[in-house]
Amino acid sequence: MNFLLRFVVFCLDPLGLGRRFFVRPALNLGWNVYDRVRSKADEKVGTVRELVLRLGLIAFAVVLIIWLAVFMYAAFYYMYMPAISHTRPVHMQFKTCLETSTPCTFPHAHVSLTKKQQLLMVGQAYKVIVNIDMPESPQNLELGMFMVCAEMRDYDSMLRGHSCRSAMMRYRSPLIRMISTWALSPLYVLGWKEEFQQVPVEIFSRYLEERQHPITDVYVEIQSQKIQFYTVTLHIVADFTGLRYIMFNWPVLSAIVAISTNLFFILVVFLLSWYHWSDASWLHSLQIKYARLTNTLQPGSAAGSVILSSASSLRDDDLVAYADDKSDIADVGGDPLNDTSDADDLVMVKSGSGKPRQRHVQKKTTADH
Numbered sequence: 001m002n003f004l005l006r007f008v009v010f011c012l013d014p015l016g017l018g019r020r021f022f023v024r025p026a027l028n029l030g031w032n033v034y035d036r037v038r039s040k041a042d043e044k045v046g047t048v049r050e051l052v053l054r055l056g057l058i059a060f061a062v063v064l065i066i067w068l069a070v071f072m073y074a075a076f077y078y079m080y081m082p083a084i085s086h087t088r089p090v091h092m093q094f095k096t097c098l099e100t101s102t103p104c105t106f107p108h109a110h111v112s113l114t115k116k117q118q119l120l121m122v123g124q125a126y127k128v129i130v131n132i133d134m135p136e137s138p139q140n141l142e143l144g145m146f147m148v149c150a151e152m153r154d155y156d157s158m159l160r161g162h163s164c165r166s167a168m169m170r171y172r173s174p175l176i177r178m179i180s181t182w183a184l185s186p187l188y189v190l191g192w193k194e195e196f197q198q199v200p201v202e203i204f205s206r207y208l209e210e211r212q213h214p215i216t217d218v219y220v221e222i223q224s225q226k227i228q229f230y231t232v233t234l235h236i237v238a239d240f241t242g243l244r245y246i247m248f249n250w251p252v253l254s255a256i257v258a259i260s261t262n263l264f265f266i267l268v269v270f271l272l273s274w275y276h277w278s279d280a281s282w283l284h285s286l287q288i289k290y291a292r293l294t295n296t297l298q299p300g301s302a303a304g305s306v307i308l309s310s311a312s313s314l315r316d317d318d319l320v321a322y323a324d325d326k327s328d329i330a331d332v333g334g335d336p337l338n339d340t341s342d343a344d345d346l347v348m349v350k351s352g353s354g355k356p357r358q359r360h361v362q363k364k365t366t367a368d369h
Helices: 002-012 017-043 045-080 138-143 174-183 185-190 243-249 251-278 281-297 302-333
Strands: 085-090 108-112 125-135 146-154 159-167 196-208 215-223 232-238 344-350 356-362
Touching: 045 243, 045 251, 085 108, 125 146, 125 215, 146 196, 159 196, 159 215, 174 185, 215 232, 243 251
Parallel strands: none
Antiparallel strands: 085 232, 108 215, 125 196, 125 232, 146 159, 146 215, 344 356
């Protein structure tokens, strides 16, 4: 079999040129590539784990930063935005006349808003509205205008606000009422719609809550004995302005802007912290400088005196050595003018008392040597 394979190869390539210039270089190249890939794979077995760990840490940091930005906006929204509205049922009471079986007094009611905590936010303006569901009866159509009054009291039953507003039903001509009745008669028959009007009466347009006297009770009175109604409700609505108005009417846009701003500042703080704490050499140098400064500023300390004395001695030795080197240079140069010059170098030397004094160092000439 081996002989037959060699014979076939010899027949295909009798001179061996294909094997020498094509087959062997291709095999060598393949083996070299395989060896390189295998060596790199063996070397990077540990680096893959490190890469996975770094990617996991980066993903954890990104998720933590995003969650922190969202949490900050949610906490700010919860603390800054009050409840939009508060609704309470109003149960009217009155005394009935025995002769006519009609109310002898005005319908009035006491509404308890809260007993334990403050219901309204301090500094936020509120609208106080009384909604009256009145049937379109002949008595109500003939009633005309009537007054609705309300009193706001705190937990000590002190009067904090009083207001009265006029109201009446919406007028509709007999023709319009007849057409609407005929058109909506199937709904009326099936009980899906009723013939009544909801009359909203805005008692307070901008009521401001006080921190020392929070509102706990509301007293409502309708000053009409002939009025007929189904239900009465008290509706307190927050009147937003400024930033609260934007956050309430455009919640998605405000959330995107706020969370993006939080992300920006958190990333800035995170990057600065990473830059400073990744290299602790600046902290070590700062500690050394602080230790030197404290030792220098201490009055009469031994360390401070040693530092000052060593610094002054080094400065004096440098000046004297500089003068000697200058005289040696003059000797080697052989300049007669410089050799015979009587110029002296002024050297500042620190005395033992700490005051500088002057000393003249005369240059040595060739004759002196």
